[in-house]
Amino acid sequence: MPTTQNFSLNIGWRALMSDLNVRPELVLRRAGLPEDLFFRKEKSLSTPEYFRFWQALETEAADPVFALRVVEAVSAESFDPPIFAALCSANLMQAVQRLAKYKQLVAPMTLEVEVGKSGDLTLSPRWLSMQADVPPSLQVAEIAFFVRLAQLATREPIKAKRVALPVLPTASRGKRYEAYFGTPLKRGPHPSITFAAADALRPFLTLNEGMWHVFEPDLRRRLSELDATATTADRVKALLLELLPSNTATIDVVANRLAVSKRTLQRRLEDEGENFRTLVNSTREQLARHYLANTSLSGGEIAFLLGFEDPNSFYRAFLEWTGQTADTARHAMRLN
Template identity: 45%
Template sequence: MMASKEFTLDPGARALLNDLGISVARVLRRAQLPAGLFAHGAVTMTTEEYYRFWEALDAEAADPDLAVRIGRTLSVEVFNPPIFAALCSANLRTAAERIAAFKPLIGPVNLDITGDPAGLTIAIHWPEGPTPPQLLVTTELAFWAALARIGTRREVYPTHVTMRRVPRPTPEAASYFGTRIREGGTDALAFSAEDASLPFLTEDESMWNFFAPELRRRLSELEASATTADRVRAALHERLPAGESSINAIAGQLMLSPRTLQRQLQAEDTNYQAVLSDTREKLARRYLADRSLPTSQVAYLLAYDDTNSFYRAFRRWTGLTPEAARNEGHPTPA
């Protein structure tokens, strides 16, 4: 699914920071953003600006448990329309599917929702480029626990939480999540099947029917403005970690035949193999910047059949082995 190339920060963020006792003016000044940023409603930011905002917030608060404080402070009043609409769902499973569908309206982030008899897993895929601030990632995960608790009015805890860059453990974080944050190849958390199916006391189908048409209209406009190559890249971000890289799999997700997909890409002076290779290279550079990820895990996340295939591809892209790129300190793209 295509996502906006910019993040949207709602005015509710100002109320949230006020509730946390954090000066909005000081955060904006640290982030080198305009002082009157929130004066005219919702704000759109580039990825770089959005990440600067979160880095400045982290520095200003100087609190290792800020993500937990945000999770505990979140309320319906600070949610944007897609999130508020999701609270109208019957349960967390349905809410997650709805948020995943409309998350692209909020920013260039894709959510991979996996539901099975064992439970519900929510994985977050960030945009290409700089690594997202640790506070932002932890807060995104804390949000899901908060959403489950606001909807059910019960102390729902995830069964496990993983992050590519794990923050320093604190008792507050362990208490909030009910489990220790562990290192993993993806920023994700999971809930038991029982908790994912707990009824939301906020369920309101008539309110959802009020919100949904406008959200769908905005999503259609966003997808209509995207190039085919953009749409293929977005689909690859979701499919590669699941081991799928074939044109048949991606064409199926985009509801096109492989032949039609190739024809549309050729009209943009590219082809499927070129987009696949470019996407893999950029993701490889980003993954290698995280030294906690072994090379074999990077190869797996890029849907290579074996590590040797990844080595050959990386050398073709860069003239270096993955280890050499890491040691020289420039695995991330310029």
């Protein structure tokens, strides 16, 4: 999937600077950026420019825990596409899938998502360029955002299970960070945050598919501009990973997200020797095998993540796909 090399700055940054009691023109001047940047139609920065902007804002804010100040300013009312996409999700598991896709569309970043054997969810934001130059406070903010997101969406005091950073903060900052995350910070090769399985699947009270569709068109347009070498089947599979947990993985929804008619989508899949139902089943089977082999999630939890209405429907489908029961397959995969 291609990635843009620029970051878009939305109007929310001006409100944030007001909250931080910082003058935008001073931040832009310190960063060596045009002072009328926020009044331009296209407000975008390259990766080096974005890093300079962030560091200038941190300097002007003069706050030792600047990263947390920024994250704590995030609210459910913030009209920011990544935040809306996440808040409208069914749970943190689906939210990070949407965020991972969105990050790749708007910036040279990826979000690595890993589900551990116990069902723990680990997230690691990665910059595709200038990895060594990422400001430490920005690395903190990237992972601290997920705690804020989970708390906003569930209205529960959710904390992280584990947190790792390439560069550990000073003792004074470290104490504040540990209080925020709810766990000591460890050194690791990349910034990462881990949530317990129960928190990853905790229902979001902000679930709102209707609101998602209000601001989704721009994301859908960007999605339709993916690398021309990607097959239609590849694009459908990518969408299924996002849609299955919310039980919205229908051909009508997928066609709408790809900005084509249902008939056109069917024809393109047929040209590639594929069909929609087969792709849904193969994607579900692939995910089911992953969850059975690598997590301790129950059959009911796996059924939910795959978009089944009840566990029995999942059990019957898995038996049809593989000729094995889910329990037998889990035992065999773990022996191997």
